[in-house]
Amino acid sequence: MAQKQDTSILHLSNIIKRFYIGKPNELQILNGINLDVYEGEFVSIVGASGSGKTTLMNVIGLLDRPTEGKYIIDGVDIDEATDKELSYIRNQKIGFVFQTYNLVSKTNAIKNVELPMLYAGVPRKERTNRAQELLELVGMGERMKHLPEELSGGQKQRVAIARSMANDPAIILADEPTGALDSKTGRVVMDLFHKLNREQGKTILLITHSNELADETDRIITIKDGNIMGEKAGGWNL
Amino acid sequence: MMMITENIRMALTSLKANKSRAVLTMLGIIIGIASVIAIMTVGNSLTLSVSSAMQSMGANNITVSVQRQSSETEEREDGIVFGSVSKTRSVTEDDYITDEMIYQLLQDFSDSIEAISVSESVGSASVKSGKNTASIQVQGVSQGYFTANDITMIAGSRFSSKESTGAKNVALVTDRFVDDLYGGSYADAVGKDFSVELNGQTVEYTIVGIYEYEESEVGINGSSDNVTTTCYIPLTTAQDFNHSKNYSSISVIATVGIDSEELATKIETYLKGYYRSNQYFTVGAYSMASMVSALNDIMGNITMAISIIAGIALLVGGIGVMNIMLVSITERTREIGTRKALGATNSSIRMQFIIEAMIICLIGGIIGIILGIMLGAAGAGLLGYSASPTISSILGSMAFSLAIGIFFGYYPANKAAKMNPIDALRYE
Numbered sequence: 001m002a003q004k005q006d007t008s009i010l011h012l013s014n015i016i017k018r019f020y021i022g023k024p025n026e027l028q029i030l031n032g033i034n035l036d037v038y039e040g041e042f043v044s045i046v047g048a049s050g051s052g053k054t055t056l057m058n059v060i061g062l063l064d065r066p067t068e069g070k071y072i073i074d075g076v077d078i079d080e081a082t083d084k085e086l087s088y089i090r091n092q093k094i095g096f097v098f099q100t101y102n103l104v105s106k107t108n109a110i111k112n113v114e115l116p117m118l119y120a121g122v123p124r125k126e127r128t129n130r131a132q133e134l135l136e137l138v139g140m141g142e143r144m145k146h147l148p149e150e151l152s153g154g155q156k157q158r159v160a161i162a163r164s165m166a167n168d169p170a171i172i173l174a175d176e177p178t179g180a181l182d183s184k185t186g187r188v189v190m191d192l193f194h195k196l197n198r199e200q201g202k203t204i205l206l207i208t209h210s211n212e213l214a215d216e217t218d219r220i221i222t223i224k225d226g227n228i229m230g231e232k233a234g235g236w237n238l
Numbered sequence: 239m240m241m242i243t244e245n246i247r248m249a250l251t252s253l254k255a256n257k258s259r260a261v262l263t264m265l266g267i268i269i270g271i272a273s274v275i276a277i278m279t280v281g282n283s284l285t286l287s288v289s290s291a292m293q294s295m296g297a298n299n300i301t302v303s304v305q306r307q308s309s310e311t312e313e314r315e316d317g318i319v320f321g322s323v324s325k326t327r328s329v330t331e332d333d334y335i336t337d338e339m340i341y342q343l344l345q346d347f348s349d350s351i352e353a354i355s356v357s358e359s360v361g362s363a364s365v366k367s368g369k370n371t372a373s374i375q376v377q378g379v380s381q382g383y384f385t386a387n388d389i390t391m392i393a394g395s396r397f398s399s400k401e402s403t404g405a406k407n408v409a410l411v412t413d414r415f416v417d418d419l420y421g422g423s424y425a426d427a428v429g430k431d432f433s434v435e436l437n438g439q440t441v442e443y444t445i446v447g448i449y450e451y452e453e454s455e456v457g458i459n460g461s462s463d464n465v466t467t468t469c470y471i472p473l474t475t476a477q478d479f480n481h482s483k484n485y486s487s488i489s490v491i492a493t494v495g496i497d498s499e500e501l502a503t504k505i506e507t508y509l510k511g512y513y514r515s516n517q518y519f520t521v522g523a524y525s526m527a528s529m530v531s532a533l534n535d536i537m538g539n540i541t542m543a544i545s546i547i548a549g550i551a552l553l554v555g556g557i558g559v560m561n562i563m564l565v566s567i568t569e570r571t572r573e574i575g576t577r578k579a580l581g582a583t584n585s586s587i588r589m590q591f592i593i594e595a596m597i598i599c600l601i602g603g604i605i606g607i608i609l610g611i612m613l614g615a616a617g618a619g620l621l622g623y624s625a626s627p628t629i630s631s632i633l634g635s636m637a638f639s640l641a642i643g644i645f646f647g648y649y650p651a652n653k654a655a656k657m658n659p660i661d662a663l664r665y666e
């Protein structure tokens with residue numbers, strides 16, 4: 001269904017990423033990736049570890065620049081963007097969800113959710129209100145004042161999802177979000193992603209090594225040795 | 239502005255999370271600032287009290303005194319100063335400053351000299367009245383003396399000119415003296431006679447005036463229980479007693495508006511004329527102002543030198559802050575990566591850690607200032623002078639501790655700002 005939309009929010013053409021660990025040890029992780037993701041899509045990227053899916057994720061998330069190739073995110077060619085502009089795009093257009101949650105320790109749930117808004121310059125009161133709303137949305141309304149170390153893995157991940165939504169980004173990048181969770185909590189997290197995709201029209205990119213989870217998404221892209229091996233429509237596992 | 243308040247909040251959160259470490263880091267700053275403040279306080283109060291003591295002796299006073307001719311004896315090749323009897327002798331009446339010299343000086347410098355004060359020590363003694371005793375030091379003074387040395391009269395009056403020139407046995411004593419000897423009202427004590435044994439001679443003096451005893455004399459005279467106070471008698475009386483006519487030293491009071499240092503040089507040159515034929519003795523003139531400024535210079539230098547040492551303590555403290563900040567950013571690498579992923583720019587990360595370093599230094603600085611004020615007050619109390627640190631030194635140390643925060647916080651903060659976000663995110 002989503003492929004039919006003509007607005008591509010992410011456009012990658014011939015993306016190559018090399019690492020230089022000394023001249024003879026040049027390592028090419030991505031071998032010319034071509035990929036378009038459309039607005040409102042729920043796409044999963046599947047691959048074994050070492051396949052290059054994390055590197056691809058870093059490039060898409062603007063945490064790393066590609067060595068070669070063209071990458072346009074929401075109309076911005078990142079080749080021409082400065083580091084400061086990349087920070088701005090990360091802040092405004094991308095929401096990150098990590099396998100290891102990456103909540104800031106010693107800082108309670110609500111403050112963690114406020115962080116992206118802080119960097120966006122949102123006034124204090126507005127920040128707090130929005131963070132409360134988001135925590136309620138992910139079912140964490142009762143534990144807003146709790147520190148990360150007082151929360152379970154699933155709860156932490158729900159806080160992280162609320163945080164990824166803070167500046168209402170167009171894209172959510174989730175890197176193995178259920179990787180550290182048991183299947184029952186993983187289910188809760190996945191349901192949350194579906195809800196955000198369905199109800200708020202978020203474009204979601206899910207990186208996983210689980211074919212089962214990938215099957216739930218609209219489109220499944222398989223990556224192997226830095227190449228896209230194929231893609232197929234999913235969405236039949238729901 | 240919003241970022242700054244948020245950064246301060248974040249800094250306080252992270253300090254609270256690691257209290258003992260924060261306190262240990264601050265310790266260097268606390269010790270440094272506290273010692274700077276304490277030293278400055280003690281130094282300032284010492285300088286102030288010494289120079290004000292000297293001021294009260296008269297800032298425009300010039301002391302002229304008879305000195306040994308030094309050049310000839312010191313220039314001897316073998317360096318022995320007292321080798322030749324013919325070259326040195328003890329001072330005699332003829333070497334002293336005469337009334338004639340004083341008279342001429344007053345004539346020739348009438349524009350720049352307000353008064354000439356002459357005093358002559360007679361001796362110390364203890365006075366008995368019934369069971370009570372009081373120690374006094376008897377000093378003969380000219381009328382000009384009180385122009386140079388201000389005293390506050392409580393009862394009676396100063397010497398009349400008749401008493402001054404007539405060599406009368408009258409005396410000005412302190413309120414302490416009266417308290418120790420008679421008790422009772424000061425007015426009653428005026429007119430009383432007391433006898434003193436001075437240099438084997440018993441003399442009787444009549445009290446004509448009582449003046450206020452000033453505490454600052456304690457420093458020289460010792461314990462406050464049994465104080466030796468000064469008893470003034472007319473100069474002529476003292477001369478009669480000592481069988482002397484001339485003076486070993488005089489004080490010249492410059493007219494207001496006259497540069498006393500310059501006048502001192504002129505007087506010295508002038509009076510040296512009288513000593514041209516005297517191989518052994520000459521005169522020297524020193525203004526109080528030059529002594530005060532020389533003293534202030536010395537005190538300032540000492541304070542400065544100790545402050546530099548304290549400054550080194552601050553430097554070490556600052557390096558400690560830098561060290562802890564480096565440890566802290568290493569520990570918080572993942573947090574830095576996360577913040578960057580969430581949209582923090584390099585400059586906002588830099589700002590966060592510089593502010594954190596500044597907060598450590600500022601809190602340390604404030605504790606140090608409080609501690610320093612307490613130490614300074616305690617130190618000044620031990621010395622017997624009241625002390626107050628200057629506002630400028632407090633603000634200065636506050637600003638300095640913030641500057642340390644910026645200076646030593648910049649390098650770690652910049653290191654954090656330049657971290658590669660993926661490396662930081664994956665840091666274990």
